Amino acid sequence: MKVFATRVIPAAGSALLKKAGYELTEWDQKRDLTTDELIRYSSEHDALLVAAADKIDQHFLEHNRHLKVISLLSTGYDHVDVAAATRMKIPVGNTQSVRNNPTADTAFLLMLAVSRKAFYLHKTIVNGQWTFFDPASNLGIELQGKTLGILGMGKIGLEMARRCAGAYNMRIIYHNRGSNPVAEKELGAQKVAFNTLLEQSDVLSVHTALTPETAGIFNKAAFEKMKRSAIFVNTARGGIHCEADLIAALQNGVIWGAGLDVTNPEPMLAGNPLLNMPNVAVLPHVGSATTETRAAMSVLAAKNIIAAFNGERLPQPVNPEIYGTGQ
Numbered sequence: 001m002k003v004f005a006t007r008v009i010p011a012a013g014s015a016l017l018k019k020a021g022y023e024l025t026e027w028d029q030k031r032d033l034t035t036d037e038l039i040r041y042s043s044e045h046d047a048l049l050v051a052a053a054d055k056i057d058q059h060f061l062e063h064n065r066h067l068k069v070i071s072l073l074s075t076g077y078d079h080v081d082v083a084a085a086t087r088m089k090i091p092v093g094n095t096q097s098v099r100n101n102p103t104a105d106t107a108f109l110l111m112l113a114v115s116r117k118a119f120y121l122h123k124t125i126v127n128g129q130w131t132f133f134d135p136a137s138n139l140g141i142e143l144q145g146k147t148l149g150i151l152g153m154g155k156i157g158l159e160m161a162r163r164c165a166g167a168y169n170m171r172i173i174y175h176n177r178g179s180n181p182v183a184e185k186e187l188g189a190q191k192v193a194f195n196t197l198l199e200q201s202d203v204l205s206v207h208t209a210l211t212p213e214t215a216g217i218f219n220k221a222a223f224e225k226m227k228r229s230a231i232f233v234n235t236a237r238g239g240i241h242c243e244a245d246l247i248a249a250l251q252n253g254v255i256w257g258a259g260l261d262v263t264n265p266e267p268m269l270a271g272n273p274l275l276n277m278p279n280v281a282v283l284p285h286v287g288s289a290t291t292e293t294r295a296a297m298s299v300l301a302a303k304n305i306i307a308a309f310n311g312e313r314l315p316q317p318v319n320p321e322i323y324g325t326g327q
């Protein structure tokens with residue numbers, strides 16, 4: 001069996017695939033594959049291990065109906081036409097469950113960095129602008145006892161809420177389509193309407209998937225409903241906020257600050273105005289970027305492939321419906 005990985009994956013995962021006797025080819029160039037390249041390489045392999053930047057759409061799948069599995073190195077699967085894969089009976093697996101803690105850490109880090117202008121102040125030192133102590137400048141805001149709003153109280157949202165409740169005794173509100181009984185019981189989190197989330201949050205952290213329902217949901221109208229002192233944090237997907245509206249909201253003081261691990265497009269271009277704003281912190285999509293988690297992700301991605309080759313249910317399936325009720 002032949003596996004094609006669109007990235008060089010951590011050794012723990014590649015070792016597992018090789019131990020199982022599979023031939024693994026890893027794309028080792030520092031650029032994304034083009035659609036044509038992805039189709040061509042996939043046609044010569046039995047399984048694919050892909051990153052969030054690789055678009056697996058209907059066109060791609062029609063050229064690769066032979067694939068025994070598509071294993072994602074990500075949790076999010078907005079880059080995959082899962083419905084088409086399901087129709088073609090191709091199992092898709094992801095790495096949800098091993099990346100909750102580091103991604104929540106990233107959201108927490110961004111919240112704190114924005115509240116104290118940390119990224120900007122670091123830059124002022126680099127630029128030689130730390131010249132004297134001025135008690136009235138470089139002021140941030142405190143988080144103790146403030147209200148955290150979570151859009152998407154799932155696995156990562158819950159970890160972010162736990163951190164904020166534990167560290168700053170923050171009141172937790174959230175908006176989901178369903179509800180999250182664990183967050184309600186453990187943290188006293190209160191489910192609210194989306195508009196209430198916008199109006200009441202001091203920090204609003206986004207943890208929902210990118211779907212047609214959530215795409216661009218943070219637009220001009222949404223930012224205008226938020227507090228002028230609010231911090232917006234997005235570690236989910238850049239497509240959930242409208243960047244032009246976010247920039248305008250920050251420039252016009254409609255909200256106070258923003259912390260982003262995800263942008264649209266990615267990579268963000270160096271001249272982006274967000275990078276020069278004091279109350280903004282941007283990271284290059286590194287939510288899960290720890291040695292431990294990247295190793296665990298590669299292992300889970302490899303296990304998804306091994307299970308598919310053995311005709312078994314994937315340990316972390318995105319489209320379990322392909323198994324019917326039998327598995």
Ligand SMILES: NC(=O)C1=CN([C@@H]2O[C@H](COP(=O)(O)OP(=O)(O)OC[C@H]3O[C@@H](n4cnc5c(N)ncnc54)[C@H](OP(=O)(O)O)[C@@H]3O)[C@@H](O)[C@H]2O)C=CC1
Pocket residue numbers: 075076077096097099103151152153154155156157175176177178179207208209210211213214235236237261262285286287288
């Ligand atoms: N920055 C990074 O490196 C990483 C980013 N991610 C991103 O984080 C996202 C969340 O991951 P994870 O916590 O594991 O996912 P979960 O599925 O556990 O949580 C997502 C939550 O979003 C809620 N939700 C879905 N649709 C809507 C909607 N339309 N309105 C309101 N809430 C909604 C769901 O609840 P309900 O169904 O009740 O609405 C669910 O609770 C991923 O999809 C991925 O895009 C993940 C890992 C790393």
Ligand SMILES: O=CC(=O)O
Pocket residue numbers: 052073074075076077099287288
């Ligand atoms: O963005 C990363 C993911 O796991 O999803």
